[in-house]
């Protein structure tokens with residue numbers, strides 16, 4: 001995960017590695033299919049961009065033997081190193097990373113929607129790839145979690161707090177927006193699609209509260225601490241009819257999937 005640095009909501013959104021591993025393992029469960037699309041080959045040198053706690057990095061490592069995981073969260077990298085000491089994990093920003101040895105491929109799952117400065121990230125990926133190197137990316141696309149966002153903002157307003165602009169927090173581009181950025185920055189796009197993927201949240205007992213705490217903390221910056229819990233509970237109650245189905249909570253995720261090659 002690469003949160004925060006570029007988000008203009010301010011606050012230092014520290015990722016809670018334990019909460020992430022325990023209750024948001026769906027993030028890397030879904031990533032396995034993306035590794036199949038990456039199709040790592042033995043001997044390839046691959047970068048996992050926004051590796052979080054390193055579970056997918058390890059899967060890639062098993063298949064190619066040479067992987068580096070980067071993440072801007074020191075807490076995530078600390079946890080990844082503890083879990084997988086044989087793998088090279090480093091703290092680095094998605095918009096500003098440099099390696100002496102270029103990669104055959106760059107992989108990124110559920111991260112790039114945190115990177116508001118998408119063009120810098122694309123340029124950085126380009127610089128760190130071999131010629132004809134590939135990128136395989138999946139992240140939130142246009143309309144991602146729009147049901148949740150609308151309800152957060154609606155409820156903030158009901159509690160007399162201003163709503164927050166989504167594009168200050170996340171970057172959810174359309175396919176055409178993102179592929180244009182790629183083509184303008186030296187990539188040939190081989191595959192680009194967007195699909196709905198309602199995603200079951202790990203903890204049904206605590207509903208959507210863990211998700212709000214983990215991922216949407218930026219919306220609550222500037223909200224009095226004494227109000228946060230009540231606002232979050234109200235959001236949850238209001239989302240129940242739409243997102244709770246047969247006793248399970250689902251977030252309205254929309255994914256963009258990209259495969260592209262350096263020209």
Ligand code: BEZ
Pocket residue numbers: 110113139140144145170215216253254
């Ligand atoms: C996502 O994976 O689409 C996502 C996760 C957290 C916040 C927003 C989007």
